[in-house]
Amino acid sequence: MGYEPQADFGTPASKSEKLVTLTIDGRAITVPEGTSVMRAAAESGGSIPKLCATDNVKSFGSCRLCLVEVDGMRGTPASCTTPVMEGMNVHTQTPRLQKLRKGVMELYISDHPLDCLTCSDNNDCELQDNAAAVGLRDVRYGYSGDNHLGLATDTSNPYFDFDPSKCIACSRCVRACDEVQGTFALTIEGRGFASKVSAGTSMDDFLSSECVSCGACVQACPTATLQEKPMKEIGKPERAVVTTCAYCGVGCTFRAEMRGEQLVRMVPWKDGKANRGHSCVKGRFAWGYAQHKDRILNPMIRKSINDPWQEVSWDEAIAYTASEIKRIKDNYGARALGGVTSSRCTNEEAFLVQKIIRAGFGSNNTDTCARVCHSPTGFGLSTAFGTSAGTQDFDSVMDSDVILVIGANPTDGHPVFASRMKRRLRQGAKLIVVDPRRTDIVRSPHIEADFHLPLQPGTNVAVLTALAHVIVTEGLAAEAFIKERCDWDEYQEWAEFVSRPQNSPEFLEPVTRVKAEDIRGAARLFATGGNGAIYYGLGVTEHSQGSSTVLAIANLAMVTGNVGRRGVGVNPLRGQNNVQGSCDMGSFPHELSGYRHITDNVARKLFEDDWGVTLDPEPGLRIPNMLDAAVDGSFKLFYCQGEDILQSDPNTHHVAAGLAAMECVIVHDLFLNETANYAHIFLPGSTFLEKNGTFTNAERRIQLVRKVMEPANGYEDWEITQLMAQAMGLDWNYSHPKEILAEIARLTPTFAGVSWERLDAEGSLQWPVNEKFPDGAPIMHVDGFVRGKGKFVVTDYVPTDEKTGPRFPLLLTTGRILSQYNVGAQTRRTGNVAWHPEDLLEMHPVDAEDRGLKDGDWARLASRAGETTLRVQVTDRVAPGVVYTTFHHPATQANVITTEYSDWATNCPEYKVTAVQISPSNGPTDWQEEYEEQARRSRRIAGTVTAEAAE
């Protein structure tokens, strides 16, 4: 693809099914009713000059450039605000219009710097284009009058500048912030000639304001007023490639706009069905890590983790890796080897990693980082509905009447979807939030939850059962739906259980600490408010009752009849970009791709025949079991692609002990991450910009990842796994990920109709794509549940064994923040550190005062597992007795604090509940100092300047 900006039709598309036919400049055009004349003209190949209109936001009618003449209509209406009408005859290019437009443009240009040739937007500027379009040749008023040319540029944002001297006050940025992003950070301050775009208050700049740096304003700006810094530094792109973001599970698609091998900017692709042309600060701007100096580009090996690394050739590294695999397999047997696939890598890469483990190592000791996030989702939804995935597409939320958000913080974790959700809420949908913290979705501009249930961490099941109690005992259950779609006997057993007095909101109030009347109100609203949709995140899954909570959510959806159509459903918000995909690809130790158990002889034989090997018929170890087995001495080799388990997994001391006990740890990553401190082989990885493949987002949407530049390390990650396989004697000869995808489709019934060519042509497909659903399934369980009858499962509340007491009286819960991502390996190496340079400990003012702590003080955070220090942020977002922190920075290592308690069904760690004590501190703990020194020594590379710590 060469460089052409995406078409801008001026106003949003109408969703009306009624069609209207009109004539524009002699062309007969048929468009949906409600379409603007401007859009109708653009869709039919015309072009009406415009400045304040863009198709991401509603028409505004302020610039007066898009005037048209309509037969029988007085004056010259603005085409952006004039809807089409049957039989309308429109003229867009007449001498009268030309004169009017030229006059308007003359006024704009009289107060605009005439530096087009040196402007960073030269040849990419709508003002410039429209000045040419209206034939402006002179400005009669001169340039010496009052103007805005001397206004200073705001360079505070790390990614874009705001140059008010070039602003034409069209309000596109303000409207994009309001309508698209929903933050309402921007405004037009002053009136008339004094009108000026302002971020936050007049005291603010962009960085200090409430702007979340999503980029919607930059995208909307028709001039160089708001512009990406690289456009100034590098210049205009000369080609664009559509690819998929490698951050969260929303799966935004972007145009990677390139100049040669240099990435100039990532612009959200308007045709992307996950993001619909929107973006967040991570995907839009935080890609600088891809070229960061910390990237390791040469393979390295060492005999001992106490030795410095030795750089070697790829041939030597692969041969050494294969020899270590063989040595350990010969000495200890195949079940002593294993590894993890990455939810940051492509489907094809995950598939190959689990394949090399099963077919090459000879064990089923394969797992994925979904183990520590959404494994309970797979277990729970598979049990209740028959499919290990969410039920809806993202667009579905626009048909929701009541939205229940539980254990998710979408404005931080899934910001692009959160913007869509907020748009629906501004249209009037009701909102229930179940979360210990007052997250931004609870209360933000023009959004206020109807019910916020600030439960005690660890009591999700109690709250959900209490909600069900109200619905059943007050006769609000959707019995017709249940009788038709679910197992009625199981429902009755469940209904009898939830109806018991001990499951009432009043009885459970001392446990949940949620007012019973609020639970009753929320239950009535969800059961009677129309289409009810449930969105949940890791606040549901990362508990000792994570799987039970997912089952309880499924129960709630079924008892209210909210499954199987638009606007409803159960929607897990996946953490990383390819969590869904890595799970689909057979990454778990007990199942092959498509969620078929390894003991299923028919399924296993299918793979054995295809791969020409005999597979171990018994389930393998999950990540925490691998670490336990390593400490025990029966697990010796670990291949870790694209994950950093030392930082991300719970109880860091135990993870470190497990890694240290292994004879060979192979880390395949972009950076010398924390896990690499314990590695013997380092295989440098490639970024998502440097590879081809597919990601599957939280909607089950499979999308292409297209290579936009050559891998700086020399190979795409799937090629490196293939080199390992070949060195082990496996006959792998893939020349492109499309061949791996073909194998996945061949072996996985839900992917049967997926191919590279189809994805390339159609943009995306939502699995299942097979004979029954040839074009995929945006909404699941429409004509019945995949498993047959929906299954109600009794889920009684079992308190966690992680108890508070005199020594550890507070409950710590952990999470993430908008600007950082997971362990921060990527985002810490970008300008995003401007917003979040360190992990902070949120404490309620009462708890802080009790301990003599104030905002910004250093505090010692201790649990039974370990202790660390970090700075305090005093806030009433958290309730008294509850504290909160993030885990983005290795210097903090929040997971030193978290324990080994885990979900009963899946071993997903209980990150969300740890009993802690907090006290004033004056510096790092001994452990932090020792860790820093160990990391420094571990990162030494022979023959080079000592590698610095990742920070």
Next chain:
Amino acid sequence: MNIDRLTYMANQIARAFEPQGHDSAVDQAATHINKFWDPRMKKTMLEGDRSGLSPIAAEAMVKVEAYVAARPASAW
């Protein structure tokens, strides 16, 4: 494998199925362990001290033992 940790896990699983009724809970707990535990985990539990197991978990382990005995590949 650490027997205390495995005992804790088995008891957690058994407790989760307890509301389904005794017989069903025993069956489901055994099935769950067979589906998700690797052979060395089962072996450690089966050959180790089972005194810490809850009644349902203990009965489930008897069923796991029978399952392992019938499947040579389950051996560690």
